[in-house]
Amino acid sequence: MKLANIVKVLQGMSSEQATQIRREYVYKNNRLYRKVDDQLRFVVPTAMRWRVVRTYHDDMGHFAAEKTLDRLRKDFWFPKMRKYVKSYISACMECVYNKTVTGKAEGQLYIDTVKPIPFMRLHLDHVGPLPKTSRGNQYILGITDPFTKFTVLKAVRSVNTQPVIRALNELTSYFGLPAIVVTDRGTAFTSHNFAEYCKLNGIQHIQTAVRTPRANGSIERINQTVCKCLRASCVSDSDWDTAIRDIQWTLNSNTNATTKYSPNDLIFDFRLRDVVHKRLVQAIHDEANDSQESIDIRRERATKSIEAEQAKWKQRFDRQRKKPFQYQEGDLVVITNVAPSTGFSRKLEPRYRGPYVISKVLRFDRYVVEDIEGLQRRQRRFNSVFHAEHLKPWCTAAPFLDNDTDGSDNEEDPGNVPGQESDLSGVAELSQTSNRDNDG
Numbered sequence: 001m002k003l004a005n006i007v008k009v010l011q012g013m014s015s016e017q018a019t020q021i022r023r024e025y026v027y028k029n030n031r032l033y034r035k036v037d038d039q040l041r042f043v044v045p046t047a048m049r050w051r052v053v054r055t056y057h058d059d060m061g062h063f064a065a066e067k068t069l070d071r072l073r074k075d076f077w078f079p080k081m082r083k084y085v086k087s088y089i090s091a092c093m094e095c096v097y098n099k100t101v102t103g104k105a106e107g108q109l110y111i112d113t114v115k116p117i118p119f120m121r122l123h124l125d126h127v128g129p130l131p132k133t134s135r136g137n138q139y140i141l142g143i144t145d146p147f148t149k150f151t152v153l154k155a156v157r158s159v160n161t162q163p164v165i166r167a168l169n170e171l172t173s174y175f176g177l178p179a180i181v182v183t184d185r186g187t188a189f190t191s192h193n194f195a196e197y198c199k200l201n202g203i204q205h206i207q208t209a210v211r212t213p214r215a216n217g218s219i220e221r222i223n224q225t226v227c228k229c230l231r232a233s234c235v236s237d238s239d240w241d242t243a244i245r246d247i248q249w250t251l252n253s254n255t256n257a258t259t260k261y262s263p264n265d266l267i268f269d270f271r272l273r274d275v276v277h278k279r280l281v282q283a284i285h286d287e288a289n290d291s292q293e294s295i296d297i298r299r300e301r302a303t304k305s306i307e308a309e310q311a312k313w314k315q316r317f318d319r320q321r322k323k324p325f326q327y328q329e330g331d332l333v334v335i336t337n338v339a340p341s342t343g344f345s346r347k348l349e350p351r352y353r354g355p356y357v358i359s360k361v362l363r364f365d366r367y368v369v370e371d372i373e374g375l376q377r378r379q380r381r382f383n384s385v386f387h388a389e390h391l392k393p394w395c396t397a398a399p400f401l402d403n404d405t406d407g408s409d410n411e412e413d414p415g416n417v418p419g420q421e422s423d424l425s426g427v428a429e430l431s432q433t434s435n436r437d438n439d440g
Helices: 003-010 018-024 046-060 065-073 081-090 093-098 161-175 192-200 213-233 237-253 263-267 279-287 295-319 431-439
Strands: 025-028 031-036 039-043 121-127 139-144 151-156 180-183 204-207 332-336 352-361 366-370 383-387 391-393
Touching (some): 093 352, 139 213, 192 204, 263 295
Parallel strands (some): 121 180
Antiparallel strands (some): 025 031, 332 391, 366 383
């Protein structure tokens, strides 16, 4: 029933719902009130709802829906208030830009099956910048095989593409070309030259989503270990690159916690002599019994160990996560904003920037995000891949806010007559009431 009709009933006119209306509403001083818990709350006309909610949300600190509702319900009532407030807040631009999503982070762990073939897949990444050595090196290029865990470390002067290509050429001259190369979105890997190198050699290049290091976790974990070893073993900042060889050997000769074998044992079918120049170790290795299980058996067992560990990783990771929001092509989103370092506090910087449009849906909750057509912010069109955990829906106005019809809502409108749809929606503003107020 429309609010104007409710007023007529309360003024003495007859209606089939007169008893129910008089039990739930009061009309006094030319205003309509709703009885809630023995208290009177002003019934907000349709045209006033947006203004009232804006006052209680925007002007009072942009609190979330429940706190905004708590304040509103002390003095006001209108049908489907909860839905209206939530719709309003979801369309609040300031909240979208400045409020982060609380609770569990979005996204589950996806694990690709590792083929038991060495060097079919490689993970690459740079560590640095580090203190510049006497040889001009500032970075470490790490390359690892996710099956055997065999790692190659190269001290390089820059994060340009050419040192990466040289390192790959050297590695592939021993072990052949990989089928897949996984990298982050560093400039060395997004350049035209690297794309041409992969195309020429028939290598599939997979770039991880922005700020999602777990997608390249095989090498990221190695990077952490390398940095710890460098800090502990380097006497001078100017010669850390001389320790790289020994660290690489130690990584490849130690038993890996996941595979239960050393990387060397999964590649070579014989025992390698120690290269760290410790005579005792070399003597033991020279005299050791070389009767070991065959390399095929080692690889088979390593594969089973990897699969078992991956299952544990996924279970542990997913326990702390929730299923991500599913976006579609054409959806407008904002992305997490990483404010540049300026030397000043960044506490009040917006947490998101945008809006952008999703142009393509990828596997594993990843999306291609681009500038909206006609709203390009820079000379170069923005185009990148983001995981769902770094996205949030743009503040598109909910259809409910523009809809004059409020259907049944048992929570906010308990006065529904059984078997009938409630029409207590305030479709028409209390024009008669407003006129009386003006006349008074």
